[in-house]
Amino acid sequence: MYKLIAIDMDGTLLKDDKTISKENFDAIQRARKNNVKVVLATGRPVKGIEKYLKELNLIGEDEYAVTFNGAVVQTTTGNHIMAKTLMTLEDLHYLYNLSKELKVNIHAHTTEECITPKSSKYSVLEAELNSIPLTEIDFDNLNENTTIVKVMFIDDEKTLDRVIKALPKDIYEKYTIMRSMPYFLEFLNKNANKGTGVKLLSEKLGIKQNEIICAGDADNDKHMLKYAGLGVAMGNASDNIKEIANFTTKTNEEDGIAYVIDKFIFNKDI
Template structure:
């Protein structure tokens, strides 16, 4: 029996219009009523998806969230921290130097803001989507005590595709590097990923790996899909995500999350490999 389900947001739980469908909402509520722990696992900061947690009634003292692709695992109310792993300012400076060499836009996220050496549509979009401030500041002027959670190369999909092949081995081996969206390439501490975040939470809750379902669509979901007892790729997932999943559900426009909850939690079917 599955006891925990970790669900990605963008491209998974949310529709293309960034909304939670009635079917997904109802399935999640029924899963909770059946004693299943429902956790949102997102690349966003907690503040960037708090409104969705509220819509889903996932804001009690014993509800948790995986934010920043696993860099921060905490209670949905923002109090108790299960795990927190960040980068250093030097990491940001080193990656900024690389971004200049590759001619790609860059920004970094703190727990409460997005900081960037120049204003771009990607930086503005990141700030607006997450409801955080957009601070344009030269890299050398960033305060020494600034907590850098993750650094992102942000640009047109074809540019991101091209530079992915040019990331030096010493960089890709030093960080967790994930493509969370066609126009995002993210750099996190080497120990950080959604799988590690979900695993840390499952350990705290005394839930076994085989009792976990993880659902996602993008490169930053691969670790948790591999970790899960049942790893699920959305019908709209990147090809590399579908390749490693145990099961492929419907798309985010077809209530793919509800389909999985109904099939494997509410109806109790056994999982099978694709």
């Protein structure tokens, strides 16, 4: 029996208009009543998913979220951090210098805000998407106690295509690197990813690996799909994610999460 389902947000739980369908909402509530722990696993900070947590009734000291692509695992109220895998200022300065060399925009997340040496429409979008402050600040003069959760190269799709090809080969040994959207390239601590986040949470909750479902659609979901007892790709997922998955469900526009819950948690013949 599955006891935990970790669900990605954009392109998975959310429809293209960023809403949760009634079918997905109802299925999640049925799973919760059946003592299945429902966890949102996202690249966003907890502030960026707060309205969805409230909508799904997932606010509480015994409710959890995997945020910042697994760098932070926390309760959904009280902001009690159960596990964190952060970056250093040295990482930020290295990536900042690289961004100048590659001529690409950059910003970083602290636990409270998005910071950037030069604001762009992509940083504005990130701040608005996550309901967090955006602060323009010189990265060379940051307070030494600044907490860096993740760093992002942010630019138009063609620019990021070029930048990815030009990245130093050894950079993949230093960081977890993922393209979460066409215009977002994320750098995290080498040990941080959604799979690690789900693993840390499940161990604290005493839930076995084979009792976990993870569902997603994009590159930043691959680690948790590999870790899960049942890794689920959305019908709209990229081909490499479908290859990793144990099962491909319907698309995010076709209530794919509800389909998974009904089929694998309630064993409905659908």
